[in-house]
Amino acid sequence: MTRILSTVEHTRAFGQALAEVLRAGDLVVLTGPLGAGKTALAQGVGAGLHVRGDITSPTFVIARVHKPDLSRGGRLSMVHVDAYRLGNVKDPIGEVDALDLDATLEDSVTLVEWGEGLVEQLSDEHLEVRLDRREDDSRVVALIPRGGDWPSRAAALTA
Template sequence: MEAPHSPAADTTDPAGLMITIDSPERMRELGRGLAALLRPGDLVMLTGELGAGKTTLTRGLGEGLGVRGAVTSPTFVIARVHPSLVNGPALVHVDAYRLGGGLDEMEDLDLDVSLPDSVVVVEWGDGKVEELSEDRLHVVIHRTVGAAAADPAADPALDTEDGRRTVSLTGLGSRWADADLGSLTR
């Protein structure tokens, strides 16, 4: 694991961290830890190929935020809202995979209305949701390419031989300039 680099005085400089994850439980653990840093109005963009672990990470976020309902991939419904059970922000989980029209198509989801009071997590949001907020956390999950696990059906989200992932978290904008992403490695 690399330590986060210190952001420069310019608050638009990204602050980041890179973490190696070796199991689905560790990915969920990362999500739970990340939830402690999130607050209403936060936009989290998740990038990674199919099966990288984006939804597994989001499950952990949901657990950490204490939201209602099972967090599953919203691929076919595009977006799911999970209200808080603990007086915290709702989790709005969006899968933009099937959306090709960028922010114009995303506007139909009214994410700009949900954003101030919720934590909005968008899978496959690159090039589609950046205009929603200057302040966002970009999470990129790289999966180790290798042979399939002995039982890939056990957790298809982490289906390589050893389940290893490299997760890069980059905070963009002033919201993330002073965030302690390094706390995720402790």
């Protein structure tokens, strides 16, 4: 299931559309090279969930929790994780475990940038969103559903 996103704004808009199908307990793993649009997509999800605070890459703090803005119709918290730096440590999976993401997983939507191979053990069901940037600055987004009802939810996003 793939789609072309021609601008960064389209990437954010796709994130907002993704937010419409998200619910508490969802794990979304964002993969792709540097500059592919992972944070832009997370910004769109945050906007769609109506969470508080600016959505910026949490590279140096590793994880940020964005609470719902109830005055704007927010319904879920979003945990935004950047696991990029964890790839360079001796025990990256141990570092992920130390973040205690499973403690917030069932109450929130958890988006993990650079999480491939590190966070899948948190849930039997998750959505992998693979982003690639093309030479013309457009992005190709591929949705890879893993278990549960993700196949039908992902299909609704690429229809």
